[in-house]
Amino acid sequence: MLPGFGLALGFSWFYLTLMILLPLAAVVLWTASLGPARILQIASDPRIFLALRLSFGLSLAAAAVNAVFGLLLAWTLTRYDFPGRRLVDAAVDLPFALPTAVAGIALAAIYAPNGWVGSIVPFKIAFTPLGIFVALVFIGLPFVVRTVQPVLSDLDQGLEEAAATLGANRATTIFKVVLPTLTPALLTGFALAFARAVGEYGSVIFIAGNIPYVSEIAPLLIIMRLEEFDYGSATAVATMMLTLSFAVLLFVNLVEAWSRKRLGHAY
Amino acid sequence: MDLKIRHVRKDYGVFPALNDVSLDIRSGELVALLGPSGSGKTTLLRAIAGLETIDDGEILFGDEDAVGWSVQERNVGFVFQHYALFRHMKVFDNIAFGLRVRDRSRRPAEADIRKKVTGLLELVQLPDLANRYPAQLSGGQRQRVALARALAIEPQLLLLDEPFGALDAQVRKDLRRWLRQIHDETGHTTVFVTHDQEEALELADRVAVLHKGKLQQVGTPDDIYDRPATPFVYSFIGDSSSLPIHVRKGEALLDQTVIPVGSVSGPDGEARLHIRPQDISLQAVGQGVQGRIALLRRNGAFRRADIEIGADRTLIEAQIPPHLEVSEGDQVGIHFERFAIYPSGSRQSI
Numbered sequence: 092m093l094p095g096f097g098l099a100l101g102f103s104w105f106y107l108t109l110m111i112l113l114p115l116a117a118v119v120l121w122t123a124s125l126g127p128a129r130i131l132q133i134a135s136d137p138r139i140f141l142a143l144r145l146s147f148g149l150s151l152a153a154a155a156v157n158a159v160f161g162l163l164l165a166w167t168l169t170r171y172d173f174p175g176r177r178l179v180d181a182a183v184d185l186p187f188a189l190p191t192a193v194a195g196i197a198l199a200a201i202y203a204p205n206g207w208v209g210s211i212v213p214f215k216i217a218f219t220p221l222g223i224f225v226a227l228v229f230i231g232l233p234f235v236v237r238t239v240q241p242v243l244s245d246l247d248q249g250l251e252e253a254a255a256t257l258g259a260n261r262a263t264t265i266f267k268v269v270l271p272t273l274t275p276a277l278l279t280g281f282a283l284a285f286a287r288a289v290g291e292y293g294s295v296i297f298i299a300g301n302i303p304y305v306s307e308i309a310p311l312l313i314i315m316r317l318e319e320f321d322y323g324s325a326t327a328v329a330t331m332m333l334t335l336s337f338a339v340l341l342f343v344n345l346v347e348a349w350s351r352k353r354l355g356h357a358y
Numbered sequence: 359m360d361l362k363i364r365h366v367r368k369d370y371g372v373f374p375a376l377n378d379v380s381l382d383i384r385s386g387e388l389v390a391l392l393g394p395s396g397s398g399k400t401t402l403l404r405a406i407a408g409l410e411t412i413d414d415g416e417i418l419f420g421d422e423d424a425v426g427w428s429v430q431e432r433n434v435g436f437v438f439q440h441y442a443l444f445r446h447m448k449v450f451d452n453i454a455f456g457l458r459v460r461d462r463s464r465r466p467a468e469a470d471i472r473k474k475v476t477g478l479l480e481l482v483q484l485p486d487l488a489n490r491y492p493a494q495l496s497g498g499q500r501q502r503v504a505l506a507r508a509l510a511i512e513p514q515l516l517l518l519d520e521p522f523g524a525l526d527a528q529v530r531k532d533l534r535r536w537l538r539q540i541h542d543e544t545g546h547t548t549v550f551v552t553h554d555q556e557e558a559l560e561l562a563d564r565v566a567v568l569h570k571g572k573l574q575q576v577g578t579p580d581d582i583y584d585r586p587a588t589p590f591v592y593s594f595i596g597d598s599s600s601l602p603i604h605v606r607k608g609e610a611l612l613d614q615t616v617i618p619v620g621s622v623s624g625p626d627g628e629a630r631l632h633i634r635p636q637d638i639s640l641q642a643v644g645q646g647v648q649g650r651i652a653l654l655r656r657n658g659a660f661r662r663a664d665i666e667i668g669a670d671r672t673l674i675e676a677q678i679p680p681h682l683e684v685s686e687g688d689q690v691g692i693h694f695e696r697f698a699i700y701p702s703g704s705r706q707s708i
Binding site: 247 | 429430432441442456507508
């Protein structure tokens with residue numbers, strides 16, 4: 092074993108406890124103090140159920156869309172040299188840098204029925220679940236691009252050439268050789284984009300319309316309960332979100348570990 | 359299949375990577391492309407495979423010009439220096455890849471693929487590793503798998519780009535002999551690129567030496583070593599020294615003194631005499647060319663001496679028997695047993 096293991100592990104645990112486990116434990120403990128009957132009552136509230144379904148469903152959908160288009164963007168940025176490539180590359184990070192409220196207001200203005208885009212399309216985008224989806228795609232985009240890009244640029248050019256000499260056409264090469272190699276990075280990007288989307292609040296509330304049972308996200312519900320000084324309900328919803336998120340992330344991580352193991356580390 | 363390369367040219371910016379290269383390779387031959395880095399050897403190999411376009415010339419597969427063919431259409435087996443194995447596939451699936459991606463009409467039945475891959479695993483002596491992933495193999499094993507994968511498509515040509523370049527010395531030696539065996543068993547027309555002259559001379563039927571995009575010489579290992587066609591080949595293959603001399607009326611002159619080597623051919627004027635360490639013998643002072651031993655050191659079974667010759671004290675390297683009683687600083691006479699003289703300033707000089 093490398094020297095310093097005790098110190099390194101000790102510090103890691105200390106830091107993890109201080110920054111993540113302690114606040115989360117407080118949430119869980121607070122919820123537990125409500126008693127089983129009250130928790131069950133909150134959990135079976137259809138408004139909360141619908142909000143959770145909306146949050147998780149749209150977050151998964153947005154992460155999936157980002158996985159596809161983020162991959163395309165990363166591909167374009169690594170494989171082609173074109174004027175303005177550096178600008179595009181930098182622009183990818185903008186959703187990171189922008190205050191989320193600004194993003195939300197801007198998106199709402201564009202996608203509102205009288206906005207640039209909203210006035211062209213025949214259906215409503217802003218103030219519907221579709222608007223939430225747009226906002227979640229926006230804020231999640233950088234994650235997939237930034238996780239896939241380095242792997243793609245390090246990809247051995249020989250792999251694609253080998254496939255070609257063996258008779259594989261371009262499409263076969265991409266689907267059977269390139270994509271499987273990118274899977275772990277793509278899954279990491281997907282998980283990050285998903286996690287960000289689930290917790291997103293600032294940009295969504297401006298474009299969602301926040302109609303109960305229709306376009307109300309779970310984080311908004313938590314804020315509303317807090318403003319009513321109903322801390323019990325707020326933490327109960329938070330605990331449910333926490334559990335669901337952890338389950339999804341654990342699942343993605345396991346799939347990723349499995350695909351990474353297949354690829355091997357050293358080689 | 360015969361491979362004919364005719365007047366191939368490839369430009370990279372200002373310098374030609376390949377400058378009017380012509381080379382005929384006969385069916386079943388094992389040919390080495392040898393040269394220092396930047397000589398164009400890998401570019402030529404990749405051009406044959408279709409991985410690189412050429413600006414001019416013809417590449418004939420049999421009697422057909424293959425220049426317009428895609429990589430896929432050329433049906434060549436290509437082995438990469440860094441193996442380029444598909445990491446997410448087991449060894450078996452790597453080897454089967456080329457068969458499985460074929461059109462339905464040309465794709466063998468799965469049972470036939472299984473038989474073929476099993477046979478290839480036997481051929482490359484890895485019958486037990488079918489279910490491993492490439493990450494679980496050693497470098498030598500990976501390169502064997504890469505070769506099996508290339509052979510699976512029954513290529514018209516087998517091309518290897520520095521196949522042993524990433525392996526350590528002992529594995530290189532073993533794989534070299536083994537590749538020769540495989541070649542003799544399967545009879546594929548094979549071209550491999552190397553910068554290692556020992557590898558080229560030991561393995562190949564014929565060696566093509568490239569330098570700065572120009573083909574210097576093509577010949578058997580004996581031709582290349584014993585009868586170098588250009589000063590570059592002389593100095594690149596094996597150890598050698600060169601000495602500036604003057605040629606006048608069939609005589610070789612060093613500082614106005616005739617070198618007693620008999621008559622030499624070639625035009626009058628400045629020239630360089632190239633000589634290998636083992637082609638120099640020492641004589642008593644006063645006989646042959648006069649020199650002084652500047653440095654003496656042990657080198658395996660022999661000793662190597664750096665000998666200063668002429669007014670400008672050019673150093674030439676000589677191999678001398680260990681029992682010969684000489685020491686550093688001694689004056690000696692030198693006899694050139696075998697040598698080559700190339701005129702200076704000729705286009706073929708280095």
